[in-house]
Amino acid sequence: MTDGREVVDDALHRWVPQERDAGDLAAAMRHIVFAGGKRFRPALVFLGCEHVGGTRDAAIGAAAAVELVHAYSLVHDDLPCMDDATLRRGKPCVHVVHGEAMGVLAGDALLTLAFEVLARHTPSGAPLAEMVAALGDAAGWDGMVGGQVADLAAEGQAPELERVHRIHAGKTAAMISVSVRLGALVGGGDEARVNQLAEAGRDLGLAFQIVDDLLDVESTTEALGKQAGADAERDKMTWPAVVGVEQARTDARELADSVVARCADGEAAGIFADLAAFLVPRGS
Numbered sequence: 001m002t003d004g005r006e007v008v009d010d011a012l013h014r015w016v017p018q019e020r021d022a023g024d025l026a027a028a029m030r031h032i033v034f035a036g037g038k039r040f041r042p043a044l045v046f047l048g049c050e051h052v053g054g055t056r057d058a059a060i061g062a063a064a065a066v067e068l069v070h071a072y073s074l075v076h077d078d079l080p081c082m083d084d085a086t087l088r089r090g091k092p093c094v095h096v097v098h099g100e101a102m103g104v105l106a107g108d109a110l111l112t113l114a115f116e117v118l119a120r121h122t123p124s125g126a127p128l129a130e131m132v133a134a135l136g137d138a139a140g141w142d143g144m145v146g147g148q149v150a151d152l153a154a155e156g157q158a159p160e161l162e163r164v165h166r167i168h169a170g171k172t173a174a175m176i177s178v179s180v181r182l183g184a185l186v187g188g189g190d191e192a193r194v195n196q197l198a199e200a201g202r203d204l205g206l207a208f209q210i211v212d213d214l215l216d217v218e219s220t221t222e223a224l225g226k227q228a229g230a231d232a233e234r235d236k237m238t239w240p241a242v243v244g245v246e247q248a249r250t251d252a253r254e255l256a257d258s259v260v261a262r263c264a265d266g267e268a269a270g271i272f273a274d275l276a277a278f279l280v281p282r283g284s
């Protein structure tokens with residue numbers, strides 16, 4: 001992840017506009033893009049590509065694109081009309097520094113830039129149309145945006161596992177799944193391998209969100225870089241709220257085990273196993 005972050009950061013520094021070019025809009029865009037994120041989704045793009053025998057160089061455009069979509073989603077999620085957050089990655093949110101209107105516009109600009117980057121920096125010969133469609137599906141009405149709508153609608157409602165699964169599948173797992181899918185597509189994976197990796201990414205995304213829900217319950221604002229306890233404060237429908245903390249841990253471990261099983265055959269199988277263990281340690 002560290003190696004991948006350096007590669008993606010270098011690309012993003014080149015492709016996200018500078019203040020000399022776009023003034024306050026560029027400042028707001030760069031505020032979130034360079035706020036210190038882990039670059040988890042780009043790392044999954046690289047991992048999916050290498051798992052099917054591709055090279056990291058081929059996947060840089062896709063890796064940067066998913067990070068730009070992720071950055072846009074954070075800006076919009078934090079807005080007063082959404083989660084009404086003030087901290088992100090330990091820093092004031094974009095709308096706190098640059099204003100709510102600029103926050104909306106910066107998110108819009110990051111989302112559209114993502115597809116420009118994907119189109120311009122995907123090697124010829126890769127299935128670009130399929131990659132663009134996959135990213136649009138994951139980010140849009142039936143993926144991340146739909147998950148956010150379901151999340152907002154569920155606030156204050158009685159906990160229900162099927163509903164929280166739909167929220168997590170759309171809001172988080174869709175983009176994690178498509179990150180692995182894009183990597184496998186640009187790496188030349190066949191349809192069966194691409195679909196298998198996308199399913200692994202879905203399970204990884206669900207586990208990732210369950211762990212995030214648990215951290216909101218058990219961690220601190222200083223450790224998280226955002227407000228701890230915010231889910232309970234807003235009466236969010238989270239996995240621990242539905243099944244309890246201990247069952248949530250068990251569910252996360254089972255999903256992580258599924259990721260390892262689905263990725264057992266491929267060049268990056270060991271890294272997938274290490275990633276699952278890192279995300280959901282066996283003792284957790």
